[in-house]
Each structure stands twice: as structure tokens, then as C-alpha cells.
Amino acid sequence: MYTKPTGNDISFFKETLGADQVITSTDDIKPYTIDKTKNLVGTASVVLKPCSAEEISKLLGYCSQNSLAIFTRGGGTGVTGGAVPLDDGVVLSLERMNRILEYDANNMTLSVEPCVITGNIHEFAQEKGLLYPPDPASSDECAIGGNIAENAGGPRAVKYGVTGNYVLGLEYVLPDGTIASSGGKYVKNAAGYDMVRLLTGSEGTLAVITKALLKLVPAPPFAQDVLLSFNTLGEAVDTVTRLLAASPLPAAIEFMENDAIKLVSESSSIKIPFATAGAHLLIKLEADSAQLLKKQIDNLYKIPGISDSNLKTAKTDKESEYLWSARRGIRDAISRVSPVFFAEDCVVPRAAIALFIKSIKNELSSYGIDSLLFGHAGDGNIHIDILKGKTEDNRWEELKDELRLMIYRKALAFEGTITGEHGIGFIRKQYLEEAIGSGAYNMMKKIKEAFDPKGILNPGKVFQD
Ligand SMILES: Cc1cc2nc3c(=O)[nH]c(=O)nc-3n(C[C@H](O)[C@H](O)[C@H](O)COP(=O)(O)OP(=O)(O)OC[C@H]3O[C@@H](n4cnc5c(N)ncnc54)[C@H](O)[C@@H]3O)c2cc1C
Structure with missing residues (x-):
């Protein structure tokens, strides 16, 4: 159990860090009560800004002795609520340790x-x-x-x-x-x-x-970005399998399915090439020489179905940036058509991508819910953005957990897992045990207890209790 900081605790923090590095005003604390997770706002009593391991050591030793909960914060860009403080706890912002x-x-x-x-x-x-x-x-x-x-x-x-x-x-x-x-x-x-x-x-x-x-x-001396378009997602995924068997490996293989391509081209100023395609792959090739780079591009043409009609290379840095802007522009495009949405980042074996996506899309359309799928085809990490659109508020609230669980169970059924990048944090903790099994879950809890017997570091995250 942990307690809320008292006046004595604040005095200790000020003695340790200097008064300027201890924030107690509600307005100034506010930016530290959120990260980039949708619809999640925490509460904190104080924000501490240490500048060394020694200062952090004093603060943690004190918080441990006095059972005060600590929430460490870096850039605050997490999307699962990892850095969001709970129950009026202490935020440990590392912003001054930036050298x-x-x-x-x-x-x-x-x-x-x-x-x-x-x-x-x-x-x-x-x-x-x-x-x-x-x-x-x-x-x-x-x-x-x-x-x-x-x-x-x-x-x-x-x-x-x-x-x-x-x-x-x-x-x-x-x-x-x-x-x-x-x-x-x-x-x-x-x-x-x-x-x-x-x-x-x-x-x-x-x-x-x-x-x-x-x-x-x-650093690779030569690099080139290439956009490939396909009629179907299945064709794109077959190509991913071929690219992964090639040597050298591409540095990146990103995909966008049809709905994502359509949304970006219709709702932004980006004139996306092959705007009516069933799927895109955006590939980054790297090589030690211009000749080797050209050879890799020549090899792309040997893949069945690839020709000048569905391959576009970026000739300049500006063109590269433009091709990537479509992929990066998806979230902005989504926010424009449906400001309320939630985002998942499941990972599945690469060979399962096409079937996994098809299965998720079918299921979501049976609920009448729009979704966009895109992400890292080369490593099986699929971003699944579920759009509220015109769904009524009550129905949306009822559906959110159900849809999340459906998506997670599908990822597990396809021998994947529930997150490839964004972590468990606050918003996924109730799903972790099912995802990894009780044996691993209980062992993780024992590891947590061994490091942090009083449970003061980021309580309420990762584990359900
Ligand atoms: C637009 C956008 C794009 C994104 N793209 C990606 C992406 O491509 N790939 C990806 O993986 N993620 C992505 N993310 C998610 C996020 O940026 C990452 O999770 C990132 O690693 C979080 O870093 P941060 O410094 O912002 O951490 P914070 O949000 O501050 O904290 C995240 C977690 O780390 C802990 N933490 C922070 N610093 C420390 C420390 N020094 N010691 C111990 N614990 C610490 C916090 O307690 C918290 O649990 C994206 C987020 C946004 C908003």
C-alpha cells in the first residue's frame, strides 16, 4: 500500500532537489497527468525533476521508506498510459537528464x-x-x-x-x-x-x-525507397515473404491496406500514387554501392507481378519523404474523419498477416464498425485503428472492450501476441495474463515483487493488482 505525499514529504523533496525542481501547483502538474493515450488522465500531487542518479537514489529511498508511489516519465509519448500517474502519486520527470x-x-x-x-x-x-x-x-x-x-x-x-x-x-x-x-x-x-x-x-x-x-x-551509404502496389493484400503479403528471403534484407517493409490508402488520398492533400490499389508496400532498400542498390531494384522486377506499372522509386530525398508522408499521414487522416478511435498494435507471424487482417476486417464489419489496418509487414506488427465514426456513444462504450478482446484473441489464435511495440501499461493490464499464460504472468509478478517489494514503482501498471 502507498500513501499520498504530505507537507513533510514535499519539504524533503525540496531539500533534496531545490524548491525550483519540485512542482506542486495544480496547473503546472496538469501536463504531467497525461501521455498520448486516448482519453486517459491521471492525478498527481507533485512532480520531481532530479538531475542525477544520486538524487534519484535519495528520492526512491525516501519514497520506499514512506510508501509513496512513483511514476517515472520520459518524453510522455506512450500510448498505453505507462507514464500516467495514478491516485495523486509522485511524478519523477527525467526531463533534465538529457545529455x-x-x-x-x-x-x-x-x-x-x-x-x-x-x-x-x-x-x-x-x-x-x-x-x-x-x-x-x-x-x-x-x-x-x-x-x-x-x-x-x-x-x-x-x-x-x-x-x-x-x-x-x-x-x-x-x-x-x-x-x-x-x-x-x-x-x-x-x-x-x-x-x-x-x-x-x-x-x-x-x-x-x-x-x-x-x-x-x-550507416548504409546508399538507400532507396520504393512503393509497390497490389490488387489484393494477399499478393502484397506473398511479396513480403519473397523480400524476406532475399539478401540483403530490406531495411523496412511497411504496408497499407485498401481502406487506409483510400482514406489518406481522399482526406488529405497527399497525392498518393496508386491511390486505388488493394494494398501498398513501402520498402526501404540499402546497399554499400549504387551498383548494388540498382541490383536490388532489378531483383524486385523478377518478383512475379512486379513491373513499371506498379512500382515507383523515389528519385530524390523529397520524393522519399513524400512516399513516407502517406504512411505517416494515416493517423492524422483518421483523426479528421473520426476524432474518436482506439489503436491496437498486435503482432502475428509474418506469414499469417493476410489471413489475420481479413479475419479482423470481416469481424469488425459484422459489427458495422470501420477500421484501418497498416503497419510493419516485415515484422508482422499490425496497427489496427478502430474508428467510432457515427457509432452512438453508449454503443461505442459497450463495444470497446468487446472489440479489443476479439482482436487480442484473434492475434493469439494466429500464434501472435497482443502488442508488438506499445506495451501493456494501464490500458491493457487486464488482458496480459490471458495473452502470456498464468505461468509466465505469475513469474513476472514474482520478479516485480523481488525488485520492488513495496510496490512503489509505477503501481497500477502492467499487472491487474
Ligand atoms: C505519434 C506517435 C508515434 C509512435 N510511434 C511509435 C513507434 O513507431 N514505435 C513504438 O515502439 N512506439 C511508438 N509510439 C509510442 C511511444 O512513443 C513509445 O512507447 C516510446 O518508447 C515512449 O517513450 P517516452 O520517452 O515518451 O516514454 P514515456 O511515455 O514517458 O514513458 C513510457 C513508459 O516508460 C517508463 N519510463 C520512461 N522513462 C523511464 C526510465 N528512464 N526508467 C524507467 N522507466 C521509464 C514510464 O514509466 C512509462 O511506463 C508512438 C507514439 C506516438 C504518440
């Missing part, structure tokens, strides 16, 4: 504080001729600590993997205030349990990450 600490050219590593914006890491790596591959679409706002806590992915996951594949080491503060670190500037590590992996994706429930050691890779 790149060390670039090690020989080991190709970067040491960063937890609130460095991911896009700044991309830029830093690019200036060194290197690449930090994880590329969530929120990169201009989200922070690396939040990416690690959510194990964030993005379009480049097909070739490069997700955030967890680029974290070599972490410094973290445990709920009792102990500062610990795991991993380092080495590739192999067999010394005990893999704490870095365990903390990656732990959604702020096990420890506060205060420093991360990231792996950078050489």
Missing part, C-alpha cells in the same frame, strides 16, 4: 542520460557517419529511457531489430535507492542473469534507468 555523455569511436558506443530525445541520437550518430537504427515514429518527442522501458520498435526493425538490440549497458536505481549497473562496452556477457534484457521492456515497474550505453552501427 549525451560520451561517444566512443573505437567501440562505436554512445553513453546517454535517459531523457535524450531519440531523434537527437539519430542526428548525433549521422554526424559521425553512423546509425542508431531504432526509429519509432515519435522520435522527435520520445526519449531513450522511455524507448528502453517500452522496448520500442519502428519500421527499421525488419533488418535491424528493436531498441533492446542496441542497449549494451544500463545504470539504474532500484526502488530502495540502490544504484546499480549492468553490461558494458562488450558484445558478449555471460556473467549471471542478463539484467539489461530484463529491464528492457519493464515499463517503469522495476527500476529507474539513469544511463544507457547504446550500440551504433555503420
